[in-house]
Amino acid sequence: MKLKKPLSAILMTALSTVLLLSGCGGGSNGEDQQTETATASKGKVTIDFWTFWGSETRRPIIENIIDDFNKSQDRITVKHTYYPFGDIWTKELAAVAAGNPPDVIVNTIEATGQRADKNQNTNLSEFLKKEDIKGRFFPELWDTVLYKGEAYALPFTTDTRMMFYNKDHFKEAGLDPDKFPDTWAELEETAKKLDRKNGSVYTRIGYSPQYAGFDWGSIAMNFDKGTNFFDDTGKPVINDQAHLDAMNYVLDNANRIGQKNLDTFKASFGSKQANPFIAGQVSIWPDATTFYTQIRDFGQNLNFGIAPIPEISKDSGHYSVGGGFVLEIPKGAKHPQEAWEFMRYLTDKSAQKYWAEKNFDSVANQEAANDPELLKNEVYKAAVDNMAVTKVFPVPLNAPDFLNLINPQRDAAIMGKMSPKEALDKAQADVENLMKQNTK
């Protein structure tokens, strides 16, 4: 088939696109919303609660909590619906735009402010005025749910990263298995002693910052004493000295072992299934503390220890990074008052304690997290203690995807295509440029 009039084809495409887009503009006033999913029967209100907890371990736990809530009063019934992790937020976005969102949803803590900025969630200050419950939460988490000083979500769970290490490997290398290196320099020295080679081929690697969950970006945050890529005023500081030192630390390790050796070794253990720490191929493994459940379930009596992230010099701070999930009311939800009551229940001590106990998650409620029964588990206690040095970084509003600009430069530096200084200067310039564009 030949298009005789290519111009008219283009024109018509453009026209139909414009028509479709303009149809979207009037869509979000949400007056005639769908009420099918939230009907009030006999004065009782049904609220919709969306989570991504559908696995056979998590689902019964959240549904038990919901059951308890439904039985605890006779005005509100919570209906739980599961959607796959990640995709749940695609669905929510469409639902908010159409004005028929759920009443409560679980979402990421880091982007709470960004969602508030885009008018996707509900300001909770009115509820908090009547009942101030912010004292329940770890302060670092509470700060993350604020947008222009007002709360738009309640923290539910959190996590923190720590160093897991193989005590048997430590003993075998003549190291004290109860003492993990305190500083980054000591860590590198320890790592050297833990490497094992067969001829020129590594059979075990003591530690590499390129493996597991605390890479250059996190180390840079630890080196700069918890500031990370943006300073207090929101100005990007990607190429500052501490971040450069962190890059050099990563590169020194890579040069010692050989980047090629690191890559080959990494390729041999793949990325998702068998874990090299559990398999005894890597001796030191920084990860979220929930990694413990994998060791517990698959680590057949692995003799491991857990320690805070190192620091650059004595008492500079064992800074770690964390994240977590929050509960929030999507914009346009029909029963905010009832949603609030349910969220209050979910963040209260008993529900939070139950969740922590069954899932081994770190929870946002300080009192629940510090429950003496829970603290009997060594790893759990270490994780709660680590909250004092754990930082959660909100997504910057005028550069939400800044990592996409930093990561290529990070990789260029690691691959040796650019000097660390050049790479970080380039990343700094790129992020500055992005922010300039977004603030116009």
Add this chain to the structure above:
Amino acid sequence: MSTRMSSRMVHAHSNYYQSRKLRQRVGMAVLIAVLTALAMIILMPLWWMISTSLKSLNEIMSYPPTWIPESFHWENYRLTWSRGNFTRYTLNTLLLAGVGVITHVLSNTFIAYGFAKIKFPGRQMLFTVMLGTMMIPGFVTLIPTYIMFAKIHWVGTYLPLMVPGLFGSAYQIFLVRQFYMSIPNELIEAGKIDGASHYYIWWKIMIPLAKPAVVVIAIMTFQGAWNDFLGPLIYISKESMFNLQIGLQSFKGQETTQWHYLMAGSLIVLAPVIALFFFFQRYFIEGMNISSGTKG
């Protein structure tokens, strides 16, 4: 002497013949070896799926990875089926795919008939507009369409997944039209002389003659509905109405993935599509020919 010579010639000839045969055989062997190696490379992920689906989670997580499971856990399939509520999801998916195939075949063959065989003012223009819609990426129309369906209270039902099929799909209309173009107009004129209406001609002449194209769009639609994830995800709000693709995702969690169930489930979902391919292989290839324009 002459006999000796001729025997030598025969010998040389048979030598030549043998070496040619040998060369052919070696060539064939090399070709088969290369093709086998390539096929193995392509089948490796599939084997990995099968093997993972039969392992225990402990074996999946252990190092070094094993190609053949140490012990065969056939019960993974049974557990996947019951834990994932797959009976329900399969029925739902079959319903969606079935309705999809019927509506797409009816509407697209009908619309294509108009574009291919009926002359009316603005036909070319309309056809161009229709083709133009193929250039709009699905993500652009996602939110507006969703809002529209929300306004008419169709979200939470199967209607947004079923009804649009009645309004045709640009690519399939194009495909069937190309096929119709190769059917001589004389047939239609003969029908008209005998007093047949357009509906009759479409149903009794065009569809039977365009069978390959009809099968191709049926298969395309079935595959599309079978593998659809985004549509059901955003329009369905009850778990009892989920389809297989959403059901599969429940084995993937926030921090751990139940690989054995995920792989067993993926194979269960994959099986009908593979079966379909073997049964209708000829049409798949024919479909590629139609769409690349060699027929039209």
